[in-house]
Amino acid sequence: MPATARRRGGRAAFALLPFGVLITAFLLIPTVSLLxxxxxxxxxxxxTLGNYSYLSHPLDLVPFRNSLELSLxxxxxxxxxxxxxxxxxxxxRRPLIQEIATTFSSVAANFAGVPLAFAFIATLGxxxxxxxxxxNVTHFDLYIDGGFKLYSVLGLTIVYAYWEIPLMVLVMLPxxxxxxxxxxxxxxxxxxxxxxxxxxxxxxxxxTPVVSSLLLLYANAFGAYxxxxxxxxxxxxxxxxxxxxxxxxxxxHDPGAADALAMGLAVIMAICIGGxxxxxxRSSKWLASR
Amino acid sequence: xxxSSISGEATEEAMEALAAGAPAARAYRRxxxxxxxxxxxxxxxxVLATVYFLxxxxxxxxxxxxxxxxxxxxxxxxxxxxxxFHSALILSxxxxxxTTILAIAVVAPTAYLVELRFQRLRSTVEFLTILPFVIPPxxxxxxxxxxxxxxxxxxxxxxxxxxxxxxxxxxVLTLPFVFRAIDNALRAVDVKxxxxxxxxxxxxxxxxxxxxxxxxxxxxxxxxxxLAFTTAMGEFTLAxxxxxxxFPVYLLNINGYxxxxxxxxxxxxxxxxxxxxxxxxxxxxxxxxxxxVRGGPM
Numbered sequence: 001m002p003a004t005a006r007r008r009g010g011r012a013a014f015a016l017l018p019f020g021v022l023i024t025a026f027l028l029i030p031t032v033s034l035l036x037x038x039x040x041x042x043x044x045x046x047x048t049l050g051n052y053s054y055l056s057h058p059l060d061l062v063p064f065r066n067s068l069e070l071s072l073x074x075x076x077x078x079x080x081x082x083x084x085x086x087x088x089x090x091x092x093r094r095p096l097i098q099e100i101a102t103t104f105s106s107v108a109a110n111f112a113g114v115p116l117a118f119a120f121i122a123t124l125g126x127x128x129x130x131x132x133x134x135x136n137v138t139h140f141d142l143y144i145d146g147g148f149k150l151y152s153v154l155g156l157t158i159v160y161a162y163w164e165i166p167l168m169v170l171v172m173l174p175x176x177x178x179x180x181x182x183x184x185x186x187x188x189x190x191x192x193x194x195x196x197x198x199x200x201x202x203x204x205x206x207x208t209p210v211v212s213s214l215l216l217l218y219a220n221a222f223g224a225y226x227x228x229x230x231x232x233x234x235x236x237x238x239x240x241x242x243x244x245x246x247x248x249x250x251x252x253h254d255p256g257a258a259d260a261l262a263m264g265l266a267v268i269m270a271i272c273i274g275g276x277x278x279x280x281x282r283s284s285k286w287l288a289s290r
Numbered sequence: 291x292x293x294s295s296i297s298g299e300a301t302e303e304a305m306e307a308l309a310a311g312a313p314a315a316r317a318y319r320r321x322x323x324x325x326x327x328x329x330x331x332x333x334x335x336x337v338l339a340t341v342y343f344l345x346x347x348x349x350x351x352x353x354x355x356x357x358x359x360x361x362x363x364x365x366x367x368x369x370x371x372x373x374x375f376h377s378a379l380i381l382s383x384x385x386x387x388x389t390t391i392l393a394i395a396v397v398a399p400t401a402y403l404v405e406l407r408f409q410r411l412r413s414t415v416e417f418l419t420i421l422p423f424v425i426p427p428x429x430x431x432x433x434x435x436x437x438x439x440x441x442x443x444x445x446x447x448x449x450x451x452x453x454x455x456x457x458x459x460x461x462v463l464t465l466p467f468v469f470r471a472i473d474n475a476l477r478a479v480d481v482k483x484x485x486x487x488x489x490x491x492x493x494x495x496x497x498x499x500x501x502x503x504x505x506x507x508x509x510x511x512x513x514x515x516x517l518a519f520t521t522a523m524g525e526f527t528l529a530x531x532x533x534x535x536x537f538p539v540y541l542l543n544i545n546g547y548x549x550x551x552x553x554x555x556x557x558x559x560x561x562x563x564x565x566x567x568x569x570x571x572x573x574x575x576x577x578x579x580x581x582x583v584r585g586g587p588m
Contacts, residue, residue, distance in 0.1 A: 012403050012495065016411075019400040023418055023465075026458035030433025031425055037436055085339050088332035097328075097336065106567040107560070108343055113526045114538050115556040118545055119346040122353040122553055129349035162346065165339070223426035226526035230542060240428040244531055247432055255436065262429045269424045277420065 034266070037259035051260035064264065067239040070153050071221035074160035078217050081161070082168020083210070089169070090176045102173065105166035112163045117230025120159045124150050151232040159227060164217050171216065175209040212279040219272035223265065239265050347560065354554035365554035369544075372551070378540035385453060385536060386522035389460040393468045393518040394511055396461070401472045402503055405481050419469040422462050427527035434459055435532065447532065459528045460521070467517035475510020475577065476503075509577040513570055520566035524559070 041048045054060035089101045123130050126143045128150075135141050142148040149155055179202065187197040225240035232241065239261060246258035354365055369375045404415050425433070438446035438455050446455040484506065488498040504511065526538040541559070545552030 012407050015399050015403055016408070018396045022396060022458060022461050026434065027418070027421060027425065027430075027462045030430060030437050031421075033436040034429065034433045081339075084335055088335040088339075091332040092328040092336065094328060101336070103567060103571055104343065106571070107564050110520065110524070110567060111560055111563045113524060114542050115524075115559045116346075118541070118552055118556045119350045119560075122556075123346040123349035129352055130345065162343070166343075219423070223428065225426075225428040226530075226538070229526075229530075240426075243428055243432060247435060248531065255432075258432050259436070262432045265426075266424055266429055269426060269429075273420065273423045 031266075034259045034262050037256055038263045040256065042254065042256035048256075051256040054257070054261065054264075063237040063239045063242040063261075066153055066237055067222055070156050070160070070238065071218050073153065073157040074164050074221045075214055075217040077157060077161050078164025078168050078221075079210070079214050082165045082213075082217075083172055085165065086169045086172040086176050089173065101169070105169045108166040109163050109170060112224070113226035114230040116159065116162060117227050120150060120155075120162070120231065124148075124155065124158065126150075151236050153236070156228060156231065156236065156238075159231060160221050160224065164221065167220065168213055168217060171213040172209065175206060179205065208279050208282070212276045215272040215276045215279075219269050219276075222268055222272075347557070350553050350556050350560075354550060354552075354557055365548075365550040366558070368548070369551045369555055372544075374535075374540055374544070375551075375555075378535055378537045381535065382523055382537035385456060385460065385534070386519050388453075389457060389464060389522040390515050390518040392457060392461055393464050394472075394515055397465065397468045397514070398472050398504070398507075398511060399499060401469060401476055402481065402499060405473070405476045406485055415469075419466050422466050425462075427459075427463060427525070428531075430459055430462060431528050431531040434528070453534065455532060456528060456534050459532070460518075460525065463525065463528070464518040464521045467521065468514040471514035471517060472507065472510045475507035478510075478577075479506045509573055513573045513577070516566055516570050516573070520563065523562065523566075 038051050039047060039049070041050065054064075085101075089098055092098070120128075122128055124142075125131065131142050140146065150159070183201055184197055187201055192200070223240065225244065228236065228238050228241055229244070243258050243261050243265070246252060246254050246261065355361055355363065357364075400415070404412055422430070434455060435447075436442070438444055440447055446458075481503065484502050485495075485498055488502045489495070493501070524538060525536070526542070528534075529536040530539050530542070537559075541552060541555055544555070
């Protein structure tokens, strides 16, 4: 019997092979190659720290600064508005509104990339519908008089909000719905003011899910390439755009620098995703039982 | 009980009292009848949100489907008559279907075996399925072209290998969603009991998996498949950087010289996204806990 069991175990382990092979070939080896490539000169193959020179040159840090700003802005906008909308959906107490809003949020959160970029060019581009209508009404041209550009950090923030807000709504709806009405009632019976309820009950319970959601929003904005590329075709220096220029460009083709920049991006992603995993692990017991 | 500060234990006590239907709670409920009307601020927030979210779709519709004055479907017919559109769409559909089959066929047995026999591998496998979030498409594209690009000894971009590189990349990108969908479904049924019962009746492990486990996690497989398919259909970064002219890549190019066709196709891809979400929501209604949003960088 043990022999059969062992043979079965061996056969079962064999069935894990395709997964192992695919992951090794298309995730682990490429990731290791990034790490290796980032410390080696792509022409001579010699060890170098030169690929990371962007960390010490203020000018080379511009993509990182832009990406940090854009991600921070769209996380704040998406986080605040998403939370507000999620609470409005819960407070509306209409099952139909909740269902429509959930479905639409899922669509909007998934509707990113090139199509989203073009939808906003039609809306807020130099010849966009809102831009022209705004000019017709106020005789103020957002582009000429206002200096607005869709392919700027501000413009990108407005566009990124289109998926950041619904993403926040979707991840915050379950914890907000899990806030039992009886908790507020209990607090009120005990004589707590609205503010005391917020401070001692609501905020402590919602703190973990909110921070964890904000980390998700931040990572999503930082790693996004398709939407930014569709809007700017590579003109606004963001980290993902710079990486693609470094591996695709004819002029500044430099795989080593691309590897180093990609490692920098991976570190930011790892901080966000790692933080999220840790927070979820100690996720509040109050929200677990509904 | 009157005190202006409330502590954690006090809240807990009060909650227990409420659960037990204490008189205080009953009196409270009598005087504080919950209103069934939506508060005004909630209505205002939802109306403003609706405007922000519908405006780009409306503007896209105006650009894509009007001649300046009248409504027209001509851009769609133009797209249908464009050879580039045909080949891009067929390419995207082919890649998405094969990615979906590959992902389900590989992940389902893996998740099953981890749950049944290799619990000690669980944390490793879970780590590997989260890793693609840390390595978003833009980073993966760099890594893949390092290892399998034109300057590499293993050139998977040459025509002999055709789309193998893209399938490998898409397998990685869809892994987090597919694994979670299937794993959730597996955890909802008693895999051990089903497998032992099946084995005691003489079924081989393969037969047990195909005829007992697969039917009992079918909803998880369907939602995993839908997530994989929609991810692959909309994927731009890997396809563009590795040089596969899929539908999103075509969309980027056509908008450069035929903006009307581009905007019309934007609405089409919005409808495709919508169809995917509605299908996932239908699955979610029968299997609560189904994930209907991907939530990764795109």
